[in-house]
Amino acid sequence: MIFRQLFEPLSSTYTYLLADEQTGRAILIDPVVSTMDRDLAEVRRLGLTLAYTIDTHIHADHVTAALELKRAVGSKIAAPAHDRLPCIDLGIEEGKPFQVDGITLQPLHTPGHTDGHFSYLFNDRVFTGDALLIEGCGRTDFQNGDADALYKSVREKLFALPDETLVYPGHDYKQRFVSSIAQEKARNPRLGGNKTLEEFKHIMANLNLPYPTFIDYAVPGNRQCGVCPPNLPENLENYCRQMTQSPQG
């Protein structure tokens, strides 16, 4: 098994590369359009071919590279069926393993950050997207977010995994890369320890976070599997740098 954890600095997103060593077929979990060249270079450097991209949810802070990667190298697009995106090749559902050769992901529906959010269990690793972050979690105030649902997703579904299960989040803003279920149970200040649903709801209702900078562009773009808006304000152009550069750029 080949495994790489790649970082997109603008939205602090982790993209995960998994590949079957025997066949060389790879998948990318949550690829970002602005770093797709970097990710493709890594795929090629390792002698792999990209078979699929798979997103955990409809992101609000970056544009998925799913569509552009499909155009560039013919990779197929997988995403939660719940979101009914017309552009996908495969709709992910809980109970139906997602398989590319020797790589099998078990999809876990973990709503709360968005209603269609999925985590993906791969052997003793779980890719938690924005449902469970290291000592944090995704916000619940947009995209049918729901603190009740997120509490249940994390405490009843993710925390039910074996303690040693490695937690690979969708983002980190403090250069942390990995945690474990035992660690989040013990240390997560929102969802760990004896935190009750009421306490969690109180925390989430009082985060006082600003309106997400990019959400009005990212969500419609991602509902098309990653279309960059044609006339982005200048201060947001880097979010789609890949798409606004000249071919030589």
Place this chain on the structure above:
Amino acid sequence: MIFRQLFEPLSSTYTYLLADEQTGRAILIDPVVSTMDRDLAEVRRLGLTLAYTIDTHIHADHVTAALELKRAVGSKIAAPAHDRLPCIDLGIEEGKPFQVDGITLQPLHTPGHTDGHFSYLFNDRVFTGDALLIEGCGRTDFQNGDADALYKSVREKLFALPDETLVYPGHDYKQRFVSSIAQEKARNPRLGGNKTLEEFKHIMANLNLPYPTFIDYAVPGNRQCGVCPPNLPENLENYCRQMTQSPQG
């Protein structure tokens, strides 16, 4: 592959259980005498037999369970050859893989906390003992400790491993369970980032740590592969609880 991360609370030590699923033969890395019954129960619960114990170094804060486990279930004792312990079955050296059926550890000599200290690389996981802790490292003021050597061990040997390599430390005092090489390179306040040897030596020379409570008992006991001193002061009895309990206790 079976993997369990077990915690001994008195010295905040992690003991790691690894086993070949096919043959059921297991090893314990850094088992502690006071929790050996708990560890043996886990071995049995999983239907395994304990083939070997393997220590990373001569511990100063707890007594290894190596000898008592050998007496209890016939497991063999592996430890760094460098320490010339007369009680071991197998001396670990760098360049000579340690193998129990499908489980192969690559021993890495990582002196500095003690001169004979080894880390063990297992696929994409490294058990770092007290050479590298999560956002920390072992002290270097006893047992031929040497800050120069530890800096070199961590920066040149452990940080040379792939970024995604999972770091499993010998201790944690804050309920952290796992890190990665990338994370320690980025976040370790003693050894990460651009920390120079001189800065590291300055940090280590000014920790102002107290004299280790148990060192005068643990080191001679561990040089015998885990003999509990017969007349421990009452306040230290728990360190060898296993040995001071009645058989029914």
